[in-house]
Amino acid sequence: MTSVALRAVPLPLREQADIRDRWLTQRLLDVLPGLMDRAGIDLWLVIGREYNEDPVLASLLPATWLSARRRTILALHRSDDGVTPVAASRYPVGQFLPAWSPDDAPGLSPERSQWSAVRRFVEQADPRRIGIDVSEAFALADGLSHTEHRLLTEALGPWADRLVPAEDLAVGWLETRLPEEIAALHTLNRLTHDVVAEAFSPAVVTPGTTTALDVAWWIRQRFADLGVDPWFQPSVTLQRAGRPLTGDRLPSVAFDAVVERGDLLHCDVGLSSLGLRTDVQRNAYVLGRGETAAPEGLRAALRAGNRLQDLTVAALIPGRTGNQVLAAARAAAAREGVDGDVYSHPIGVHGHGAGPAIGQWDAQDGVAGAGDYPVHVDTAYALELAVRHPVPEWGGQRVRMALEQGIALTADGVEYLDARQTELILI
Template structure:
């Protein structure tokens, strides 16, 4: 597993027990430093996060101790905003880390545990007398829609007249999931560094045997490498090829490479990967590109290098548009307008990344929604958030007879008061793989 050393560009092994200590420390800090402001912003006085074992609200694992790998039976967390901060109580059969235990079912002789549990929730609500009780229901964001139908009905029945105060906690849930501590951002520098190191190794003679290895071989090597390093991949890595003489194809409204994944890698090929790793409860999402040198070549053709430079320009116009307070759709429109004026042919489909790979927060386009994303794209950008800057450009390559190449890039970035920062830097030059 990985954690950032004093130098945030380095990753070092970290035992699981120490990982748990770090994650629990982060949780305490987040409850103290972030949650009061987020509750005030959302106008929520009491937040109820409820889930049952194997049917957890997506928010629930981000509030549980690191040693809790899932909910236990029915787990109910009550977070009450008061003048003193946030009181975090657990209505649970078992103690829940730093949450104040609010229920001792063994003391309720003769009363079914489930009924007693809901009665405690009712007492908490009566004592807090909140104006607005937030629950995780949302029509737009799956990550904020974790309260199951059954739990919603049982909660409403238990609250009686207080059920009229229930409201969607969408704003609060998304804010909690998307907002990062400075230390979490520092760790994400290290995790992105690890992803970059694995990609560099994958796109090298240590892994690629030109004329024998396939793109699929390389993808599976990346996944195995993550496992050997003790980190998880949150999706199956992909590696694709573009090749002179094999033009892009139109598929599902976009242009995609036509070389099969099981094709053998040959000199002159352009390789692309898409990988994401998970560690310490955080995720990365990265795409990088490599070129297989032909005999006698010492660098990639100028047309491919120009395509990489165009991709970097597309990154620049997108990050320049990422102004806090703008919605994802406004960022998308501004970036595409600037790109068009600069003669760039490309698409933007960036997204938040954090507790989840495709994480909570504003969508900045989708590959099949370049005029805006209803709902998710209408959410504004906030400071102290992290994104996967994902996009592509399409550029003709003279050395390939004018054939168009799709240069796709994806890189972790943070958005803070200091502006946009690339997490462990971005790719500006193609990785070169010797052809023999």
């Protein structure tokens, strides 16, 4: 949505709700039919109880529903006319057609009456394959609770033989982004980058006084003041000459240490707005007295990180699995002598989103299950990785330059959401 991309965020809550509901309508019309065909599922049942929701459920509910209401059962039926969204719920569910009311069967308890309505709908639809959200590989596609699964199978009787895991459908639904959503992600990432730039500035950081923890809490407070939520607690860490990394990965400077001149600062932050998430890592250098630039060794480390980004983006080819992308990126990095790790992930409705895992920091040879899922177009990722690089000005001490940047993959290729970091922020 171009207007969202060009306007400041966050938008007023009412306008956000209107946008989210419009996106849902478009997704049900334009995205879901193809995903159901790809997964070979004729009827998708998404079921959750209040405060024990299926993770998929929130992506299907009206924006004004902040949770399920009692037991909410959504049925999405694929037919020649598209997808018919139906709800067996005590309360109206937005644009879903009502399929049940507690008054429909006075002689039955509301629970039995509700499940009977689901059975009737299944009989009328006569689906060949009924998808339910059970998955070993993806937590986000494993939202059907044990109790709901038992009650569903009991209610369906012989129709329960047609139940199949909806893993591919649930993941596809969660990972696929509309062009308007990608445009909004550009704006949300720009806001995230702006907050980081403000945090890594003399307005916030006073060398010798401000701690890394102070900066992390400033970022969280800034999000709150702007009217957006973090989806995780921001973190700020330090690297310093004479304080080598612990185990080649962890900074040896305490998380609440006072920032000093000559320090390398790193942050990891992410916000939530419009039902979408960002996940960003950036780096800054605190100038020493008389310095006007960061040491060349630190700038070279950032260039190495950018190169690993280039190699990973080049490997991100639709149809490849996450493990294949990881292997290709790491092989290319090895050929060029780049010492780094790749651990990128989908992002969108959830921060660590559904879709192919492209490594994990502790799994550089591949990720079982989620790493075997293929890359699709119209998806978004947090391009997350790190390099280790010697800094001559620090006596050859190696630093870990960690970067995380939003990207979108469309039929036209990969685009950076807002812009990636290519220069250290100077304080």
